[in-house]
Amino acid sequence: MERQYPCVKIHTARLGQNAREVVSRCHRLGVSVCGVIKGCGGLPEVARLFREVGADEIGTSRLEQVAACREAGIDGPYLLLRVPGLTELPGVVALCETSLQSERATLDALEQECARQGKEHSVIIMADLGDLREGFWDKEEMVACCVHVERDLPHVQLKGVGVNLGCYGSIKPTPEKMEDLLTIARDVESRIGRKLAVVSGGATSSYVLVHDGNMPEGINHLRIGEGILLAKDLQVDWGITDMNYLRMDTFTLHGEVLEIRRKPSYPQGEFAIDAFGHKPVYVDKGPQIRALIGFGRADVGDVESLICCEAGMTVIGGSSDHCIVDATACRPLQVGDVVEFHLCYSHMLYATGRSDVRFQFVAD
Ligand SMILES: *Cc1c(COP(=O)(O)O)cnc(C)c1O
Numbered sequence: 001m002e003r004q005y006p007c008v009k010i011h012t013a014r015l016g017q018n019a020r021e022v023v024s025r026c027h028r029l030g031v032s033v034c035g036v037i038k039g040c041g042g043l044p045e046v047a048r049l050f051r052e053v054g055a056d057e058i059g060t061s062r063l064e065q066v067a068a069c070r071e072a073g074i075d076g077p078y079l080l081l082r083v084p085g086l087t088e089l090p091g092v093v094a095l096c097e098t099s100l101q102s103e104r105a106t107l108d109a110l111e112q113e114c115a116r117q118g119k120e121h122s123v124i125i126m127a128d129l130g131d132l133r134e135g136f137w138d139k140e141e142m143v144a145c146c147v148h149v150e151r152d153l154p155h156v157q158l159k160g161v162g163v164n165l166g167c168y169g170s171i172k173p174t175p176e177k178m179e180d181l182l183t184i185a186r187d188v189e190s191r192i193g194r195k196l197a198v199v200s201g202g203a204t205s206s207y208v209l210v211h212d213g214n215m216p217e218g219i220n221h222l223r224i225g226e227g228i229l230l231a232k233d234l235q236v237d238w239g240i241t242d243m244n245y246l247r248m249d250t251f252t253l254h255g256e257v258l259e260i261r262r263k264p265s266y267p268q269g270e271f272a273i274d275a276f277g278h279k280p281v282y283v284d285k286g287p288q289i290r291a292l293i294g295f296g297r298a299d300v301g302d303v304e305s306l307i308c309c310e311a312g313m314t315v316i317g318g319s320s321d322h323c324i325v326d327a328t329a330c331r332p333l334q335v336g337d338v339v340e341f342h343l344c345y346s347h348m349l350y351a352t353g354r355s356d357v358r359f360q361f362v363a364d
Pocket of ligand 1: 036038039061081082100164202203204205223224225226227
């Protein structure tokens with residue numbers, strides 16, 4: 001028996017519009033686009049759509065998602081985004097054309113695995129320019145590692161260098177950071193005596209430089225997920241106002257009203273802790289019409305940040321399997337009504353990662 005709700009609708013025309021707009025703007029500046037599918041659970045339909053509108057390759061952090069896409073007949077090429085663990089290398093070589101890398105020991109092991117499988121594999125070596133996640137901190141060490149790959153690892157092709165910004169350290173991609181990466185690239189090129197094919201300037205946050213037209217020449221690759229899938233981070237969190245060529249209603253969440261009742265807004269009795277071990281602060285707003293919606297934190301993570309599409313409705317809170325909304329100011333609701341929410345990246349990530357949330361591809 002298949003559950004009908006919660007249901008995530010994926011609006012393919014809106015998603016296609018986002019992908020086309022981003023890809024065409026990047027291509028105009030000579031920037032190729034890796035369309036990143038990890039934010040939507042690696043859905044093969046999304047990978048197919050990305051390729052159809054001109055994304056140059058498909059990227060994800062997880063090998064299982066690459067395998068599922070290949071099984072669905074989407075040929076790639078595929079870029080593995082999370083620097084792999086040693087145990088993942090057989091899958092990396094078997095499934096991906098290219099991977100991001102940041103450890104010499106892993107690259108040496110990758111050479112061994114390539115030799116074992118009789119295959120070649122390309123790598124983009126990552127620099128850490130201040131965001132403090134993956135990448136070489138010492139740039140001399142990084143250049144030496146690139147030279148090592150070029151000279152000593154016959155099955156591993158040095159495709160280029162890259163950086164990631166704005167993920168852990170919330171560091172802003174600026175033309176200066178891009179120039180720092182280009183300096184490293186030129187250093188590597190002069191040491192190996194040839195040009196690098198790829199200088200990868202980052203993720204969605206770096207797309208701002210393409211949008212503003214100040215991406216330094218030489219940065220020729222971006223890896224973009226959120227900016228196509230939801231396009232909310234830049235427009236809402238960064239406050240960029242002239243990006244309305246991108247739709248933010250590409251993924252919508254639909255849930256069923258389970259209970260609707262007038263109740264106090266302030267819990268009654270002695271306070272302990274909630275289901276997640278927290279001591280929330282409750283505000284007494286007097287009696288409310290409260291509705292229970294049939295999904296919860298297990299489906300979407302944080303419920304408070306969901307965006308209600310019903311005029312007048314706000315999310316109060318929730319638990320693993322319930323979302324509680326204040327329906328006092330919205331249209332009269334009844335049991336069985338379906339209400340719609342817009343999603344943030346984390347909601348999309350969690351919901352698409354569950355096998356018991358239904359997905360529906362719709363044409364609009
Ligand atoms: C997730 C990820 C991306 C894509 O990030 P978005 O913000 O979704 O564009 C790019 N590069 C790396 C290394 C990543 O892990």
